Amino acid sequence: MIPSLFLAHGSPALAIQDTEYTAFLRELGQQWKPKAIVIFTAHWESEVLTLTSTDETYETIYDFYGFPDELYRVAYPAKGSVKLALRLEGLFRERGIEVDTDSARGLDHGSWTLLYKMFPEADIPVIQLSVNPHLPPDKQTAIGEALRGLGEEDILVIGSGVTVHNLRMVNWGQEEPEPWAVEFDDWLIRHTLERDTAALYRYEALAPHSRMAVPRAEHFVPFFLALGSGSEERTPRVIYRGYEFGTLSYLCLQF
Template structure:
């Protein structure tokens, strides 16, 4: 049985830099060998959950600007799986979740930068799914719940986002980690480990520095989706944690 993962995609530079985090991703990819990947990306928003049903090879989307030319030369040539997309759509429909499919959109950097590091050969089918950032955390959790059990079939579910993601407060010259970012993640870890889902669902009003950490929810909701998709008897654990630019979190979870 495969776990569900929440992975931080941070800066697009992780696709070409050699850092402790990219080395972690490479190691993680060697440890977990799925037969297919389902990835919810913070960089694809829609009012209706949209499931990629690309038949063939994905285009690589460069949804960023101002980065080195080397980054724009990467092509992540993963293939889609219309069959798995159809199955996911049915699983969500069974739980009353409205969805639609898209057979044209490529992989955005919330997906391919991570996968490029974990599975550089791009030989594992990928189904990319959008997020609706303004649904409640409870509903995000239920979206994940609809896919619970896919891990038993060696299908890897990844929520790609960031816990503390406030680019307006990023300090590109930082030499230390800002305490408020650490405090938010510490609170999150405590509630996950105690399975205090009620508090997690109400993080906006009770977590320390929640508005600073999550000024807009699109990067945080993949966390709830990944959490919901995990087996009920899962043991949640932090598998990586670091910070960039003073407060950009690279907290990663295995559920």
């Protein structure tokens, strides 16, 4: 059975970097051979939950600027799956969750940079899903719960975001993490391992430095989506922790 994952996509440059984190992603991808990948990306926002529905090869979207030319030459030519998209649409509707489909959207860097490192052959069908950062955490978890059990069918569910994501607070070149960023992740990890959803749902009020760590929720809600989609029997665990530029978290969790 494949677990659900929350993965940090961090800087788009990770697609062309060779770091401890990219080595982790490569090794992670070698653990499984999923039949399909379902990925919520922080870089696709919509009021109504929307998922890609196509059998064609995705366009690689370069939704960033100012990076080396090499990065803009990287492509991730994965294909979609209309059959799986229809099934997911049905799972959401069974839960009373409004859902829409998009047959034209490509893969943004919240998806392809991670997948490029994990599954470089791009030979696994991918369904990309949007996020609505304005929904409360319990509603986010409920969306994820609609996909619970897909791992038993060797379908990998990923929430792609970042726990501490405040681009105004990054310190270029700083290697040691800022204490406040560490404290926020410490709190998140503790309550996640305890499955204390009552506290997690109130992270804005209870977690230290929550306003600095999560100035806007689009990169944080994939955590709740992954949490909801994971197995209730499996104990959540941290599978990677690191920081870049002092404040950008690369915390990754398995559910």
